[in-house]
Amino acid sequence: MxxxxxxxxxxxxxxxxLPAMVFDFLDxxxxxxxxxxxxxQVLEAILMDERVLFDASRPALGARVLDTDFAIPMTVSPMGMLTGFHPSSDPAVARAAAAAGSIFIHSAWSSCAMEEVAESAPGRVWTQMSFWKDERESRQLxxxxxxxxxxxxxVAGDVAVSQRRERDIRHGTAMPPKPPLRDVVNTALHPGWMARWLTGRPITFGNYRIDGRRLRMRDMDPWMMKNENPAASWEHFTALRKTWKGKLIVKGVMSPVDxxxxxxxxADGVFVSNHGGRQFDAVPATVEVLPRIAExxxxxxxxxxxxxxxxxxxxxxxxxxxADLVSGGRPFAFALAAGGEAGVRSAFEIFKDExxxxxxxxGAQSVADLGPEALVHVPPFGAPLR
Ligand SMILES: Cc1cc2nc3c(=O)[nH]c(=O)nc-3n(C[C@H](O)[C@H](O)[C@H](O)COP(=O)(O)O)c2cc1C
Incomplete structure (x- = not known):
């Protein structure tokens, strides 16, 4: 690379x-x-207040959040099926995140068992769960x-229902896949990916044990469909708060009321997220709701x-x-697909440098100095700057 x-x-x-169907699932x-x-678009439209003649020789990126030290306040958001992008999968991302002084959040829908991932980066892994129909499954995690x-x-609070991913429908992305001929050809034109797919870690929900056994590929889609739980509620959260002794974060929060x-x-943490636009299409950008939620x-x-x-x-x-802590999904998955663990390390280096x-x-000496005064109020397009 x-x-x-x-x-x-x-x-x-x-x-x-990546074959087009795999890339589009990610992108x-x-x-x-x-x-x-x-x-x-909204992040791009936000402008910053440039200052000059300021001692910027020792920028401090470190932060302590939720009793955890971060060398950079940037974590890896939970992502299922990372194995589809590179067989080194979650353990590689977890190691790279730990090396960067960050945290990897393991997804419930990972191909890798939580135990393996936790062992690959001791003390630097958090894990994500949800409230499934079968409460024993949530309890087990x-x-x-x-x-x-x-x-x-x-806790992913935003997965009780889902909208359709139309790119996936076009590609027949399912478990097992049902690709049209053009995707069969396109995949065959990626022999490196094919070879890794055939010989590497299976692309399944390897984190799951249902009745003591792992899900096979053909069980995955029916299980997902059967187990989405529109009845997941704050009552489940209250029950979890009673039993879980550690820190608890709710992910997918887009409203100050929630x-x-x-x-x-x-909750010890509120994770503002619209799932990277992968769940509900009629929501604002996360950075638009962030100030109200922080308030x-x-x-x-x-x-x-x-x-x-x-x-x-x-x-x-x-x-x-x-925000106290920022996170990214696709940047680290792109990096994994591009270069395995080394790719993810480089993604962290790029973020750190930028x-x-x-x-x-x-004019900020540390990330703690960043406040609203670092931003320029943007008037309607074409109006003079105040
Ligand atoms: C391939 C992929 C899989 C994801 N899987 C999960 C998941 O299992 N659980 C979850 O809470 N969020 C999941 N997400 C959402 C991410 O955690 C995160 O909220 C989103 O990617 C952030 O947007 P960004 O990709 O623009 O950084 C997934 C995102 C992607 C791209």
């Missing part, structure tokens, strides 16, 4: 390496992909996380956010709007 110079560069390498969103695009001594559990509810019910939380819990972060300056913009430069330009 040539030395990547940006997250977009990593994305382009990933696009070359795409639901329906018209409005939320997916909006995350980027909670118990396994507790047995491993993981200190933080992330943020307040989460904190009132004992509702009012310092009573940590505020995390993801969605469209592709540059170090995006991390700074999120921190300036009230964040340091941003601090230098906005």
């Amino acid at each position: 040539k030395k990547p110079y940006s997250i977009e560069h990593l994305r382009l390498i990933a696009r070359r390496r 795409g969103g639901v329906l018209d992909e409005l939320a997916l695009r909006r995350n980027r 909670e118990d396994r996380a507790a047995a491993l001594g993981l200190d933080t559990l992330v 943020a307040k509810m989460a904190v009132d019910l004992g 509702a939380v009012g310092g009573r819990a940590a505020v995390m956010v993801d969605g469209g972060v592709r540059r170090g300056s995006d991390i700074a913009k999120m921190l300036a709007q009230g 964040l340091e430069t941003t601090l230098g330009f906005v």
Whole structure:
């Protein structure tokens, strides 16, 4: 792999390496992909206040959030099926995140068991769960996380129902896949990926044990469909809060009302996320709701956010709007597809380098200095700057 110079560069390498159906599963969103695009558009439209003649020689990126030290306030969001992008999968991402002084959030829908991932980066892995129809399944994940001594559990609150991913429908992306001929040909034109797929770790929900056995590929889609749980509620969260002794974060929060509810019910963190535009297409960008949510939380819990972060300056913009910790999904999956563990390490280096430069330009000596004054109020297009 040539030395990547940006997250977009990593994305382009990933696009070359992956069959179209796999790349689109990663890159795409639901329906018209409005939320997916909006995350980027709004971040791009936010401007920063450039300052000059300021000592920027020692930018400090470190932060302590949820009793955890971060060398950079940027975590890896939970992503299922990372094995489809590179067989080194979650353990490689977890090791790279740990090496960067960050945290990897393991997904419930990972191909790798939580135990293996936790062992690959001791103390630097959090795990995500959800409230499934069969409560024994949620309980099982909670118990396994507790047995491993993981200190933080992330509850995905936004997966009770899902909108359609139309790119996946076009490609016949399912478990097992049902691709049209053009995708069979396209996949055959990626022999490197094919060879790894045939010989590497199976692309299944390897984290799951149902009645003591792992899910086979043909069980996956029926299980997903059967087990989506539109009845998941704050009552489930309250019950979990009673049994889970560690830190608890609610992911997928887009409304200040829910943020307040989460904190009132004992959440240690509120994770602002629209799932990278992969669940509901009619939502605002995460950075648009972030200030209101930070205000509702009012310092009573940590505020995390993801969605469209592709540059170090995006991390700074999120921190300036009230986030304590920023996170990214696709940037690290592109990096994994592009170059395995080394690719993910380079993604962290790119973010670090770009964040340091941003601090230098906005007159901040540390990430803790980033506040609303680092941003320029943007008037309607064409009106004079105030
Ligand atoms: C391939 C892929 C799989 C994902 N799987 C999960 C998941 O299993 N659980 C979850 O809470 N979020 C999941 N997400 C959403 C991410 O955690 C995150 O919210 C989103 O990717 C952030 O947007 P970004 O990709 O623009 O950084 C997934 C995202 C992608 C791209």
